[in-house]
Amino acid sequence: MSRFWSPIVQSLSPYVPGEQPRIPGLVKLNTNESPFGPSPAAMAAMRAEADDDLRLYPDPEATALRAALAAHHGVRREQVFVGNGSDEVLAHAFAALLKHDRPLRFPDITYSFYPVYCRLFGVESQVIPLDSAMRVRLEDYAPGGGPVILANPNAPTGVALSRAEVTRLVVENPDAPVVIDEAYVDFGAETVVPLVADHPNLLVVQTMSKSRALAGLRVGYAIGDVALVEGLTRVKDSFNSYPLGRIAQAGATASLADERYFRQTCEAVVEGRERMTGGLRQMGLEVLPSKANFVFARHPGRSGAELARALRERAVLVRRFDAPRIGDYLRITVGAPEQIDRLLEALGEILA
Numbered sequence: 001m002s003r004f005w006s007p008i009v010q011s012l013s014p015y016v017p018g019e020q021p022r023i024p025g026l027v028k029l030n031t032n033e034s035p036f037g038p039s040p041a042a043m044a045a046m047r048a049e050a051d052d053d054l055r056l057y058p059d060p061e062a063t064a065l066r067a068a069l070a071a072h073h074g075v076r077r078e079q080v081f082v083g084n085g086s087d088e089v090l091a092h093a094f095a096a097l098l099k100h101d102r103p104l105r106f107p108d109i110t111y112s113f114y115p116v117y118c119r120l121f122g123v124e125s126q127v128i129p130l131d132s133a134m135r136v137r138l139e140d141y142a143p144g145g146g147p148v149i150l151a152n153p154n155a156p157t158g159v160a161l162s163r164a165e166v167t168r169l170v171v172e173n174p175d176a177p178v179v180i181d182e183a184y185v186d187f188g189a190e191t192v193v194p195l196v197a198d199h200p201n202l203l204v205v206q207t208m209s210k211s212r213a214l215a216g217l218r219v220g221y222a223i224g225d226v227a228l229v230e231g232l233t234r235v236k237d238s239f240n241s242y243p244l245g246r247i248a249q250a251g252a253t254a255s256l257a258d259e260r261y262f263r264q265t266c267e268a269v270v271e272g273r274e275r276m277t278g279g280l281r282q283m284g285l286e287v288l289p290s291k292a293n294f295v296f297a298r299h300p301g302r303s304g305a306e307l308a309r310a311l312r313e314r315a316v317l318v319r320r321f322d323a324p325r326i327g328d329y330l331r332i333t334v335g336a337p338e339q340i341d342r343l344l345e346a347l348g349e350i351l352a
């Protein structure tokens with residue numbers, strides 16, 4: 001605390017990211033990173049970009065990257081916004097689109113950055129509990145309410161709504177901006193990007209951090225009606241005109257061109273998730289049905305804190321949230337096959 005802090009800073013309770021410890025042999029399953037490297041084509045493009053041109057500012061409009069994203073998703077370039085990780089894109093969405101007279105609606109259990117942004121941007125919120133199966137109840141997002149933000153699949157539960165369900169939400173709330181955060185959509189859920197053509201209130205946010213294994217590069221993006229993208233751009237250009245450097249733009253663009261690697265690695269994560277889920281259930285854990293690159297699981301007889309501690313002692317790092325309703329759950333990232341083996345072995349020992 002400092003008397004030099006502005007009043008808003010005194011009132012913040014910042015997001016706490018998962019740890020990034022450097023422990024040799026650590027099985028790191030706490031931050032939903034990809035166990036596979038980025039596309040070799042993306043690596044080559046980034047190396048090639050690391051040259052004398054780095055003394056020059058990057059393209060402030062990330063024209064090539066936005067064109068590649070537009071082609072990939074079947075939309076126009078003007079419908080694509082890019083930022084320094086989807087966290088930054090989300091932050092701009094809070095400032096540009098989600099601050100209105102009516103409170104912003106989101107679930108009690110969801111990405112914990114949403115309440116943090118509410119405080120930072122002075123957005124009033126209406127927190128709506130998930131049902132007992134940790135599902136979003138669409139009836140709770142009735143017409144006439146404020147803007148909505150949902151992660152789909154949700155985090156940290158991994159549970160997904162179908163495209164038909166999200167469509168219903170968007171159609172029933174035509175006068176409210178609806179932001180769908182699809183950070184994990186490539187691991188088996190249904191994207192609602194095709195809906196943006198007909199729904200000017202829908203903004204879909206995605207990231208290259210998970211399915212494209214580029215968390216360290218910080219590239220996220222949003223797709224929506226041109227007017228929504230213009231709103232985001234107005235905020236971006238009032239904050240930082242160059243959110244993505246040259247290397248990030250080159251690597252992200254090249255990653256999109258390597259569809260084969262993208263599909264292979266996503267499929268490998270899905271396979272790993274199903275094997276991990278099966279192994280955990282065999283040991284008596286309850287595992288929520290996940291469409292993400294992580295699972296959310298608890299043991300009926302052991303506390304989450306105890307399990308997380310015992311795993312850590314065995315050099316397996318998972319994420320636990322000290323929060324109401326979910327304190328006994330572990331959020332476990334789907335690792336490489338040998339990491340999944342290590343996790344299951346360690347849990348087997350702990351529960352024996």
Ligand SMILES: Cc1ncc(COP(=O)(O)O)c(C=O)c1O
Binds near residue numbers: 084086088111183220
């Ligand atoms: C639901 C959700 N949205 C957005 C993000 C942010 O991802 P990034 O800023 O790396 O794009 C995360 C990261 O964990 C997430 O879980």
